Structures are given as C-alpha cells and as structure tokens.
Amino acid sequence: MSFCTRLARLTLFCVLPASLAAQTKGIPDWCKPLPRPEYETLLRMPVNDPWFEVYRVAPDVYAIYEPHQAEETISYLIVGSKQALLFDTGMGIGNIQKVTSQLTKRFVVVLNSHTHNDHVGGNWQFNSIFGMNTAFTRANAKGSRTDAQAEIASGQICGVLPAGFNPKTYATKPWRVSFLVHDGFVINLGGGRKLEVIATPGHTPDAIALLDRANGLLFTGDTYYPAPIWLYRPETDMDAYVASAKKLAALERAKPCTRFKTSSFFSPHLRKG
C-alpha cells in the first residue's frame, strides 16, 4: 500500500472523458471527475501520453502529474538555460522520459526528493542521477517489486493503464546514483536557475527539499504536504522529521506558503487520506 501520502484532495482540476468516467464507477472518490478550480488558472501543457497531465506552475517549471493512480504523484521538471532537473520520476507506470523530452530539449538530470518507490519509478530511464549518500538510497536503487505491485492493487488505479504496461511484471527497475549530493549542495541549471539541496531526513533518511532562492520556490518532497503524512515505516525517524519540518517552516516564514496555485511551494502528491 502506498505509504507516502494521503494528500489533500485538492484541487487539481481534473476532467475525465465520459468513457473513462464511466469506468470509475464504484471506485474511490479521488478518482471521480471533480472540478478543481484552483488549477483552472494553470497552463496545461500538451503531451502525447494520457497517463500524465502536465501543468506549467512557474516560468520554466512544470508539474508532471499522474492522476490515474491513487498516489496522485507529481514530479517537477525545472528548466535552466543549460540543463534541466527532474525532481522525482513518478510511478514508472507511464513513460516520464518521453514526457520530459516533449517539454525541453535540455539535458535532464534526475534528483529524487527521496527514494520511496512512487518517486523513483522512472529513474532507470535517465543516465544522470544525483542522489544522497545513504544506505537507504542504495538499497532502493536495487529496485523492488512488492511496493510497486501494491500501487496497482484493487482500488489504486483510476481508469485505464497505459497501453503496453504489464501489471504482472510491474516492478521498480534498478537504477544507479551517478553523482552524490549533500545538504547545501547547489545545482546550477544556468540562466540564474540555481537549486539548493536541503536535507530533510525523517520521512526517510534520504529525504530532501529543493530551494530556488532567487525565484522563491520550494519543492518540499514528502516532508510537507497539506494532509496527514504517514510516518510509520521502519525508515521513519520522528525526531529527525520534526527537526526537518522546523527547518522548512523557517524558510516558509521567509516566503509565504501559497502552494501550487501561486507557484511558490510545491509538494509531490495530490490526495487526501
């Protein structure tokens, strides 16, 4: 079962085709078509894969949203003048690499907010993966089948899985960290786009947030989202989590949290428990 989230049903403006909506009868509310007016002002980017919805949430920042799985995972593509960074790679159910290639021609490096399965599913598709130097990261880089299979259990999928996806063989594929980062590490994407790694251990040992100070953008990972956060897994450290939450809160006081709509505070899921 998914452990990262039970997120606020926010909000995302979600329109399902009638045929798809008909298939959602009898499954949870999160997957029914809802008006999510908060998202009406965001520019939706055309991509040729119906598994994803992509929204421009700030200049050169795109939310790559997976509305058809219960995690409602959001990965973020942040584009600079020299290269782009993909903050998380989602479930690995759809082809996120193809989506990023439609959004930018820049070289894309991957960095994960942490390495739970629903954030690293597409890592294997990329050659350049930045990561934290933890045993937890290395263990998850080996891939897993159990957590992945739980994500497609009964009630976890809304509508149809992508063509060519095989539920029987679905697993998180192995990947390899090619470059180690640490708290305070700055990634310069060019054009004034610099991203600062903020270590936020607690939810997992390798949890991080990303801060774009110049543009006032904070990408929180699973350390913050506006709903109850599940903190019961063996990898959870509650004391560390509290310290990390305070660390982010101090940043938030400097920049008011207005979240997705006004593009200053971005979290990686969209659902409630």
Ligand SMILES: [Zn+2]
């Ligand atoms: Zn998580």
